[in-house]
Amino acid sequence: MTKNTEDTTSEYHVASFVAYPLLAQLDEVKQAITDVEGSEIHATSEEGKIVFTIEGNSYRDIGTKMDIIRVHKGIINLSPVYHQILDESTGDDVAPL
Structure with missing residues (x-):
């Protein structure tokens, strides 16, 4: 069984659109x-x-929220x-995307 790590992530994502x-x-x-x-x-x-x-805790979270908005008629x-990730466990920036 694969453990879902989505809820235990220490990442903070912010993306602009x-x-x-x-x-x-x-x-x-x-x-x-x-x-x-x-x-x-x-x-x-x-x-x-x-x-x-949009702020979120994973790529998936950002993508899901983006898709909710994107499909609006x-x-x-x-x-x-822009998309930036911060690893909150270390306080380090992960390379922006």
Whole structure:
């Protein structure tokens, strides 16, 4: 039997994204982003681009949260910008992706 180490990870992940929504659904997309635990919007341009981050404890956690947002019907495109990992057991940064 394989042990699930997902719950015992000492990693902290933060990833940033730019979402390109349909302007008519901008408010709904922003709400969908903020509804995801660990997500925070940092800026919205006049053209409707949304810059936000997602925090999580693993690659899988970030990916799951990203997929929840990505499939929203009001999003045209979701582009990853940056992903950083911190090993909380040592306090060291793991190389950014």
